[in-house]
Amino acid sequence: MNKVDLAQYLDQHADELFSIAQSLFDEPEVSREEEKSSSKFKRLLKEHGFTIHEFHQEELKYAFYAEYGQGHPVVALLGEYDALPGLSQEGGSKEKKAVQSGGAGHACGHNLIGTCAFGGAIAAKKYLEESGQEGTIRFYGCPQEELLDGKVIMAKHHAFDGCDTAFSFHPWDANFPVYQGFLAMNNMRFHFTGVSSHAGQAPEQGRSALDAVELANMGVNVMREHVISSARIHYIITNGGEAPNIVPKEAASWYYVRAPHRSDVNDITNRVINCQKGGALMTDTSLDYKIEGGCYEILPNEVLFDLASRNYEEMKMSPYSDEERELAKALSQSLPPDQVVKERENIGFYDENDFISLNVVPKEKAMVYSITGSSDIGDVSWIMPFSAIFTATWPIGVNAHTWQSASASGSTLGQKGMLYASKIMAGMFFDLVNHSEILSKAKEEFKKRTDGKPYQSPLM
Ligand SMILES: [Zn+2]
Ligand SMILES: [Zn+2]
Structure with missing residues (x-):
């Protein structure tokens, strides 16, 4: 089984993945209330042959990890599933239209984050089964990212112990691995x-x-x-x-x-x-x-940044239908024009006929792309070598926490970007299993950047 087979395996599971993402979108749960969403992933991963590990602390009741495989590398894929209060929005709609006035909605696309990691995890498992190689894949169910503390609390309770590296995905309006950013x-x-x-x-x-x-x-x-x-x-x-x-x-x-x-x-x-x-x-x-x-800012890891970059090139995005392109155009045109022009410059995609980014952001632009929100993924990057994968699930210029990002996250436009990210994660896992020197170098770089000092929780 090679990387092309892995991508094909995920294409064959696209319907399953899209329907999981849609079902999460249709039943949004805000931070600290992710009972159904976390249970859904536990059930699905169990059905796929993963072993479920839960934590005993009350504050981690919607956190867990699901594991398959043996030995190293132990690769963690971070899944999230919390929605935002008050941002209810009909998926795939060209206009602002709440499903339930004042209700919650997936305006940060975390329905896609959980499902992307699930896709990456089942593909990695398939590879381990077929190849008989040594390696372990873990899906981490990470609640309450929007409160910026889910992973911080998990880290406080040593939830990430035993992992060699972690990857996470976030929906965005462009395709690039994150080098630095988050405040x-x-x-x-x-x-x-x-x-x-x-x-x-x-x-x-x-x-x-x-x-x-x-x-x-x-x-x-x-x-x-x-x-x-x-x-x-x-x-x-x-x-x-x-x-x-x-x-x-x-x-x-x-x-x-x-x-x-x-x-x-x-x-x-x-x-x-x-x-x-x-x-x-x-x-x-x-x-x-x-x-x-x-929480912490992202600690860069250039070895993993390069590994991710290679996989962005090797894996291919699914083509968009005319209908998806029309949705992208309508959503993008609902934004202030300056915002779109500026973002085209940031991501190096200038084709004005397309409103969804079709390129991989050039390395020199990706390395300085600025993200001024905060996220608890930053803490994970100070615990082990870490890579954040961003793909175009939203039209160019769309910001997180808006009705436009919610609309795209509840449509095949967003789901196709998510599938691309699952393929990138699976490709990165394949490379780590087959080339142990990549992880050794990533760990060396991590040690240098942290000065060998252990992670200190902001909560203590
Ligand atoms: Zn958010
Ligand atoms: Zn988010």
């Missing part, structure tokens, strides 16, 4: 306690917790000029008191700090905490705070 971040909450009193009769007896929140925010806002310009600090006030005529005894805020490197996030986090302490000091109130979560 490291911290998620924290501040709570101030003061003294309540009548705001008209006895304000002098009160100590306003809301004043503390406002002064702390002011401190952070003037600090913005003195942090690296690529940092992002956002907050909301989650409690500002009960009524204007009562000096607020309790007040609270919720902050995210993001930056390209975890070390910057740690530094800025400390300064944000100092601003909060200052707010408490100035107002004679007390402060409690908690860092609720956080």
Whole structure:
């Protein structure tokens, strides 16, 4: 069995994969509620001959891994399946149209992520069976990516122990392996306690917790000029008191700090905490705070980037039908034209007759492509050599978390991009099994980049 056979095997299973992706799309479950989606994958993988391993912690009830094979390499494919609240959208629709007003929807295409990893896993298993080679494939069911902490919690409980390397897929508007990107971040909450009193009769007896929140925010806002310009600090006030005529005894805020490197996030986090302490000091109130979560940026691995790049070229995308092209055109034309033009430049695809990217992004552009969201896949990249595969499932210029990305994720347009990614994962697995030096080099590079230091959870 060679790579062409592996691609053919996945083509033969395309209907099965497309219907799984569609069924997840039709029953979206938001983070921490992925009961049906995780059960579906457990059942399907069991039917395909995988052994299911569950975790015993309550916070990992929708996480698991399914394993097949023996010995090394142990390759993890990371599946996700959570949807987003309020982004319900009819799949394949050319206009914004909720299936259920205010309901959840797969606007980040995680229905495709889980199914892509499932496709990669069954193809890898097929190869191990046919070839009799040594090697292990694991499908990881990873919940609550949208809360940016599913894999962070999994890592805290050593869920990834025993793996040599991990691959993950994300739907996008272009075909490229991710070299670098995603912002490291911290998620924290501040709570101030003061003294309540009548705001008209006895304000002098009160100590306003809301004043503390406002002064702390002011401190952070003037600090913005003195942090690296690529940092992002956002907050909301989650409690500002009960009524204007009562000096607020309790007040609270919720902050995210993001930056390209975890070390910057740690530094800025400390300064944000100092601003909060200052707010408490100035107002004679007390402060409690908690860092609720956080994640890392992607640690590049050039060996795996090159391995993925070769497989993008070797594996072929399925051709699109006229109907799929029309959908891509309609979705792309619903975007601001500048956004599409800019993205064509980013991905190096200029054919204005096509609204779905048909090229593989040139290496020099892929290596600098900037992704300014955050993801818990970053943490996995600091645990072992890691590769993120992005393929064109959405028309050019479409961003994640939009009705357009949801529409495409619930159609064959998105599913074909997903199938291409499954083939790339299967091809990469084939190469690792047959050329052990690739993994050795990837591990050497990983060791160099991490300085041999073990991963430190942002949660501790
Ligand atoms: Zn998302
Ligand atoms: Zn996502």
